[in-house]
Amino acid sequence: MRISIIGSGYVGLTTGVGFALKNHKVWFVDVDKRKVDMINRATSPIYEPGLEEALREVHSKGLVRATLSYEEAIKSTEITFIAVPTPTKDDGSIDLRFIENVSRSIGEALKDKDKHIVVVKSTVLPGITENVVKEIIKQVSKNDNIYFAMNPEFLREGRAMEDVLNPDRVVIGVEDEYAKEKLLSLYKDFVSEDRILIMPIRSAELVKYSSNAFLSMKISYSNLIGRLAKRLGIDVYEVMDAVGMDKRIGRDFLNAGLGFGGSCFPKDVKALSYFTKSLNVRNTLWEEVLEINETQIGELINIMKSVVGSLKGKEIVVLGLSFKPDTDDIRESRALKLIKKLIDEKAEKVYAHDPIAIDNAKKELSHDKVEYIYDLQDALSRADIVVIATEWEMYKNEELYKDKIVFDGRRVIRGEHARYYEGLSW
Numbered sequence: 001m002r003i004s005i006i007g008s009g010y011v012g013l014t015t016g017v018g019f020a021l022k023n024h025k026v027w028f029v030d031v032d033k034r035k036v037d038m039i040n041r042a043t044s045p046i047y048e049p050g051l052e053e054a055l056r057e058v059h060s061k062g063l064v065r066a067t068l069s070y071e072e073a074i075k076s077t078e079i080t081f082i083a084v085p086t087p088t089k090d091d092g093s094i095d096l097r098f099i100e101n102v103s104r105s106i107g108e109a110l111k112d113k114d115k116h117i118v119v120v121k122s123t124v125l126p127g128i129t130e131n132v133v134k135e136i137i138k139q140v141s142k143n144d145n146i147y148f149a150m151n152p153e154f155l156r157e158g159r160a161m162e163d164v165l166n167p168d169r170v171v172i173g174v175e176d177e178y179a180k181e182k183l184l185s186l187y188k189d190f191v192s193e194d195r196i197l198i199m200p201i202r203s204a205e206l207v208k209y210s211s212n213a214f215l216s217m218k219i220s221y222s223n224l225i226g227r228l229a230k231r232l233g234i235d236v237y238e239v240m241d242a243v244g245m246d247k248r249i250g251r252d253f254l255n256a257g258l259g260f261g262g263s264c265f266p267k268d269v270k271a272l273s274y275f276t277k278s279l280n281v282r283n284t285l286w287e288e289v290l291e292i293n294e295t296q297i298g299e300l301i302n303i304m305k306s307v308v309g310s311l312k313g314k315e316i317v318v319l320g321l322s323f324k325p326d327t328d329d330i331r332e333s334r335a336l337k338l339i340k341k342l343i344d345e346k347a348e349k350v351y352a353h354d355p356i357a358i359d360n361a362k363k364e365l366s367h368d369k370v371e372y373i374y375d376l377q378d379a380l381s382r383a384d385i386v387v388i389a390t391e392w393e394m395y396k397n398e399e400l401y402k403d404k405i406v407f408d409g410r411r412v413i414r415g416e417h418a419r420y421y422e423g424l425s426w
Ligand SMILES: NC(=O)c1ccc[n+]([C@@H]2O[C@H](COP(=O)([O-])OP(=O)(O)OC[C@H]3O[C@@H](n4cnc5c(N)ncnc54)[C@H](O)[C@@H]3O)[C@@H](O)[C@H]2O)c1
Pocket: 006, 007, 008, 009, 010, 011, 012, 029, 030, 031, 032, 035, 083, 084, 085, 086, 098, 101, 102, 121, 122, 123, 124, 153, 154, 155, 156, 157, 263, 264
């Protein structure tokens, strides 16, 4: 198939490279010239394990090309995936700026084009594919030969290539046979047919929000049990290991800690909560999920203060900046929120380390009280108080923490050699 992908970020680039690995020809479109140029040089603009090698492979076979031109990409292809951001506004409502712009540009490029399918892969609330994307594209293109679908993405950053190539399931929201058959034949190469779920477009949109809200809820639930466990002197991990062994519950996403971040969970739960209220459906569950998540950092700060006293004037090492390990993504990272909080508490200096996310973190947080340090040993040599904020594999070496006062936000170590060790919820 000839496929165009609008938006070459974490979702667009990894799924597009996944399609190319199955020998489809893929055109990437982005407004960011730097990304377009990098992809055309077979260099990945983002970090994902295995992505750059895969990009090099498909690039060398002539299966991928990036461009700033919608016209070029759409005219050369038969199906277009939209993978641009869908952020949340301050009031919690979904921000459709990108989706609307992209729909107008696709509409322009589809004037006089023969049969074409437009698939929304971005996370959008029920109704948006039909009422916004389809409406704008039809209005601008005046073309009746366009078919629409919604295909939510479930990849996990840090495991994106693995998830793209071996998805648990594929959800396809469609309203006609043509789009259904095309998408079925595309995805049959990735997953067995009984794991491809065909449903109405709005249902597919709701699947994505329900999944993310449920996973977020599991994390906040564990954090709430973690608060209780902490006060009772119980190890919440021991409890959750037992709870999670129940097949009906499952052990995943039951790790208590600093909470969830990233570009999806916080914004999707906020958007779902706002949307639910706008339909006059009573809902306090998701507000609670967000509230617990937001206050986990304060819980850790309180524990730190109870051990070392006021944080005023203290020098502190923070390990980990990305929102989770194996990614350079710092969007909504708890670690950066924690550093801001330490500065609010008048810490004298924060020495921040991460194996790959420092450059992104610098763009988000630059402050004279924060020094970014690329070398782990160097970072650890700067101060005695250490906070582990992201569970990178390299932080698991107990020897690193000899004689340190360690506060562990993710239960990364046991603190065997630390002078003092305390976990957030254990
Ligand atoms: N990141 C994830 O783990 C993940 C997982 C599942 C779903 N999603 C959803 O997928 C969507 C994309 O997320 P992402 O993390 O890939 O975002 P991203 O920010 O990494 O990438 C988006 C890309 O779109 C480009 N872009 C913006 N406006 C454009 C325009 N008008 N034309 C062409 N390109 C444009 C940006 O330059 C950027 O490269 C969101 O709706 C998100 O909620 C993300």
